[in-house]
Amino acid sequence: MSVIQRDRASLWHPYAPASGSLPLWEVEDADGVTLRLRDETGRRHEVLDAMSSWWAVIHGYRNPVLDAAAKRQLDTFSHVMFGGLTHEPAVELAERLVAVAPSAADRPRLERVFLADSGSVSVEVALKLAVQFQTASGFPRRQRFLSIRGGYHGDTFAAMGVCDPVDGMHSAFPGLLAANVFAARPPAVGAPPGEIAEWQAHVEDLAAEHANELAAIIVEPVLQGAGGMFIYAAECLRILRDIADRHGILLILDEIATGFGRTGELFAAQHAGVVADIMCVGKALTGGYLTLAAMLCTGDVAARVSSGGAGALLHGPTFMGNPLACSVANASLGILDDGAWRSDVARIGSGLAAGLEAANAFDAVKEVRTIGAVGVIELNTEVDVAAVTSAAVGHGVWLRPFRNLVYAMPAYISSAEEVRRMAEGMVAAVAEVHGP
Numbered sequence: 309m310s311v312i313q314r315d316r317a318s319l320w321h322p323y324a325p326a327s328g329s330l331p332l333w334e335v336e337d338a339d340g341v342t343l344r345l346r347d348e349t350g351r352r353h354e355v356l357d358a359m360s361s362w363w364a365v366i367h368g369y370r371n372p373v374l375d376a377a378a379k380r381q382l383d384t385f386s387h388v389m390f391g392g393l394t395h396e397p398a399v400e401l402a403e404r405l406v407a408v409a410p411s412a413a414d415r416p417r418l419e420r421v422f423l424a425d426s427g428s429v430s431v432e433v434a435l436k437l438a439v440q441f442q443t444a445s446g447f448p449r450r451q452r453f454l455s456i457r458g459g460y461h462g463d464t465f466a467a468m469g470v471c472d473p474v475d476g477m478h479s480a481f482p483g484l485l486a487a488n489v490f491a492a493r494p495p496a497v498g499a500p501p502g503e504i505a506e507w508q509a510h511v512e513d514l515a516a517e518h519a520n521e522l523a524a525i526i527v528e529p530v531l532q533g534a535g536g537m538f539i540y541a542a543e544c545l546r547i548l549r550d551i552a553d554r555h556g557i558l559l560i561l562d563e564i565a566t567g568f569g570r571t572g573e574l575f576a577a578q579h580a581g582v583v584a585d586i587m588c589v590g591k592a593l594t595g596g597y598l599t600l601a602a603m604l605c606t607g608d609v610a611a612r613v614s615s616g617g618a619g620a621l622l623h624g625p626t627f628m629g630n631p632l633a634c635s636v637a638n639a640s641l642g643i644l645d646d647g648a649w650r651s652d653v654a655r656i657g658s659g660l661a662a663g664l665e666a667a668n669a670f671d672a673v674k675e676v677r678t679i680g681a682v683g684v685i686e687l688n689t690e691v692d693v694a695a696v697t698s699a700a701v702g703h704g705v706w707l708r709p710f711r712n713l714v715y716a717m718p719a720y721i722s723s724a725e726e727v728r729r730m731a732e733g734m735v736a737a738v739a740e741v742h743g744p
């Protein structure tokens with residue numbers, strides 16, 4: 309039996325039925341931005357990975373610097389518990405994250421780090437921290453969250469509860485997801501000031517109405533990812549910052565997808581000059597090598613929770629601060645240190661914008677948009693995921709469309725020629741399946 313046949317007999321895949329009807333490819337080998345695949349018939353395909361394995365593999369596969377960091381740590385120790393023990397890789401990672409986190413002269417710094425095992429878990433921790441902060445501040449009734457439509461914050465229960473209430477998974481788990489407060493999706497980038505003012509009034513009303521029961525506002529800054537690859541006016545983030553401050557509500561920014569340069573700033577909040585009270589990072593944190601995420605918060609939030617009734621932040625995963633993951637994260641952040649990612653992201657962004665432009669003329673295409681090293685083709689209809697993925701493999705590109713979106717977020721090491729071929733493959737696959 310082939311690996312794919314064995315897979316079909318025993319594994320689940322993300323958001324998939326047990327006996328998958330969607331096509332599967334086996335990865336035999338990966339390096340740089342190239343994946344070597346085998347399809348169900350045994351045929352081999354060499355494809356350029358336009359997905360960076362879901363935002364994560366920013367420095368490419370088998371990156372020599374990350375490989376070396378993992379091997380070095382493997383020869384020292386792979387894991388130890390984080391209760392009562394510490395180690396250099398975790399300490400260095402916390403220092404590095406604090407050093408690069410967004411800051412402003414008039415705001416408290418994000419200076420305390422909680423290491424979590426995945427993005428969803430870091431969101432859970434952020435939400436818990438916000439509730440514990442409010443309780444410690446004398447507001448035990450502030451246990452709900454304000455979010456915006458179109459958001460995605462992860463698949464665990466509390467995280468699902470702040471995802472989009474209609475397109476997210478609320479209808480599948482009625483009664484189990486907290487009743488949170490949702491504002492309308494902010495106006496798109498480039499929207500006229502009147503539209504932004506209208507949205508501002510709407511969110512201000514909502515926040516005022518619920519202020520005494522809200523612990524925090526949680527949003528993805530500037531670019532909403534899995535909720536629709538939607539780019540909104542950065543000014544809306546400043547509006548949320550202001551609303552949070554006026555009501556004593558914390559601002560949680562979920563930079564799990566947007567962090568580490570993807571949108572053209574190291575963190576997307578920097579497009580708006582906004583500093584959060586709590587920030588979550590994940591995905592590209594380890595350059596896509598190992599599962600690791602982090603929650604950062606201000607010293608004031610950390611101190612208030614630590615001196616509150618519980619006397620501690622109530623969370624502690626078994627694999628907290630995994631040394632292998634921390635070491636690779638340190639190596640990945642080390643690569644970003646010299647700032648070369650900025651021109652890489654700009655090169656990829658202009659390559660995607662130029663290459664995807666042709667799709668604008670297709671009847672099936674609603675819009676083409678880019679931000680940083682992200683390129684999106686939005687269709688008027690649901691994408692035929694199986695057909696577009698297969699067509700893209702035929703054109704030498706790995707894609708994973710969802711809903712009505714075909715999108716790319718290549719690794720920062722992608723050359724201009726590789727980006728050109730990725731964009732060409734995307735446009736060709738859309739034309740082949742949905743018509744030019």
Ligand SMILES: *Cc1c(COP(=O)(O)O)cnc(C)c1O
Nearest residue numbers: 426427428460461462533564565
């Ligand atoms: C992917 C993602 C998460 C969840 O991270 P996992 O590591 O998959 O749990 C949360 N928020 C955003 C914005 C994400 O893109």
